[in-house]
Amino acid sequence: MKSLLFQLILVPFVILNFVNNVNAGITSRFVREEWPSVDIPLDHEVFAVPKGDNAPQQVHITQGNYDGNAVIISWVTFDEPGSSKVQYGKSDKNYEFSAEGKMTNYTFYKYNSGYIHHVLVDGLEYDTKYYYKIGDGDSAREFWFQTPPMIGPDVPYKFGIIGDLGQTYNSLSTLEHYMESGAQSVLFVGDLSYADRYKYNDVGIRWDSWGRFVEKSTAYQPWIWSAGNHEIEDMPYMNEVTPFKSYLHRYPTPYLASKSSSPMWYAIRRASAHIIVLSSYSPFVKYTPQCKWLEEELNRVDRKKTPWLIVLVHVPIYNSNEAHFMEGESMRAVFEEWFIHHKVDVIFSGHVHAYERSYRISNIRYNVSSGERFPVPDESAPVYITVGDGGNQEGLAGKFRDPQPDYSAFREASYGHSTLEIMNRTHAHYHWNRNDDGKKVAIDSFVLNNQYWSSNVRERKLKRHYLNGMRMIASS
Numbered sequence: 001m002k003s004l005l006f007q008l009i010l011v012p013f014v015i016l017n018f019v020n021n022v023n024a025g026i027t028s029r030f031v032r033e034e035w036p037s038v039d040i041p042l043d044h045e046v047f048a049v050p051k052g053d054n055a056p057q058q059v060h061i062t063q064g065n066y067d068g069n070a071v072i073i074s075w076v077t078f079d080e081p082g083s084s085k086v087q088y089g090k091s092d093k094n095y096e097f098s099a100e101g102k103m104t105n106y107t108f109y110k111y112n113s114g115y116i117h118h119v120l121v122d123g124l125e126y127d128t129k130y131y132y133k134i135g136d137g138d139s140a141r142e143f144w145f146q147t148p149p150m151i152g153p154d155v156p157y158k159f160g161i162i163g164d165l166g167q168t169y170n171s172l173s174t175l176e177h178y179m180e181s182g183a184q185s186v187l188f189v190g191d192l193s194y195a196d197r198y199k200y201n202d203v204g205i206r207w208d209s210w211g212r213f214v215e216k217s218t219a220y221q222p223w224i225w226s227a228g229n230h231e232i233e234d235m236p237y238m239n240e241v242t243p244f245k246s247y248l249h250r251y252p253t254p255y256l257a258s259k260s261s262s263p264m265w266y267a268i269r270r271a272s273a274h275i276i277v278l279s280s281y282s283p284f285v286k287y288t289p290q291c292k293w294l295e296e297e298l299n300r301v302d303r304k305k306t307p308w309l310i311v312l313v314h315v316p317i318y319n320s321n322e323a324h325f326m327e328g329e330s331m332r333a334v335f336e337e338w339f340i341h342h343k344v345d346v347i348f349s350g351h352v353h354a355y356e357r358s359y360r361i362s363n364i365r366y367n368v369s370s371g372e373r374f375p376v377p378d379e380s381a382p383v384y385i386t387v388g389d390g391g392n393q394e395g396l397a398g399k400f401r402d403p404q405p406d407y408s409a410f411r412e413a414s415y416g417h418s419t420l421e422i423m424n425r426t427h428a429h430y431h432w433n434r435n436d437d438g439k440k441v442a443i444d445s446f447v448l449n450n451q452y453w454s455s456n457v458r459e460r461k462l463k464r465h466y467l468n469g470m471r472m473i474a475s476s
């Protein structure tokens, strides 16, 4: 009797301890000596204007349609409009095709933008290297890009994830480390240039310098854009009150291809991933265009074609940093149930200038009249990852809430980027790479199991197990 009593007390204690240990999050004690959080001076070589009369600059590409066999190529000319023509082909210097696009420009206070060209190049072959040429005469410039494989359930693909980049020496370190990662496309989680930290004409000038700063990557592989608060640029003191004016003129998105009514939210399919881009700073409550669109887009997701469902949104839904704490709560209240229901694999965010990863948790049982008040473990929930650690001039968000909440698995306040390497329909390898003074160092990494296929495999195994059991009983 005594030993039974002892066991009754001991067993729950051991189980509880085990559960606690499993969920114990890690707050990294790593402290790095950071370079000053100041923007690189404009005369630095990273912002160099390409040589030649009216030479194209700030070249960047993004996916141009739903399934990835199109790109939008963008660039800026300053002295005169020049042509909005792209010549392209499958071998170097042999440009057998051409495409014409559009030119736009805008003013911001007394700053006049250059001539901003956007050209849709479509009908491309999948998994093919294309060379392209833009600009006129001696000032023409040449680049290349690789189209993704046709969408399919087991197509491997490596994405990079960068957020809140800015244009400091820390930003440069992040960009250079990212470029060593071998990733094929960037999922950018908002806050691009931090040009809004400037006043008057310097805002436009710092958008231009940022475009030149990232060109060594953006001209060669698509960056999938989402907008952050630093893109809003509501500056009434200079009579600039049109939200996202610079961003929308400079960074087009293929929103029409996913039946969206705004470039601020849209979706693409690439390799084996379906990527949904949301806007934290556009209306998203019930009946708004973004909300209606998301409901429809989630229903369009076909996990048999694109097993990986990824969401990008600037403001993190789960964050345990003092910076921007609870700012994602309004979107959580509206969308979290859908994220669970549709088995979203991972949600990447920025905004908080630190790194954090959550456990699979949800808080959908809570409502204002009853239910659990705290997030609880939920195998159907996505992993939430904050990668707002690109290195902008605002510096790091070094103050995490103490104690670390149960939903937080790993957090560290230093600069870096992430990669998500999809292997097949069931597994992807995830890494967060801290910049760490010049060396690429993987600090947080894990195998991400696909929410749709892994649970299907589990169910199939259980079913098989059950049927085998039944057969054995019947034959005995």
Ligand SMILES: [Fe+2]
Binding pocket: 164, 191, 228, 229, 230, 314, 350, 351, 352
């Ligand atoms: Fe932000």
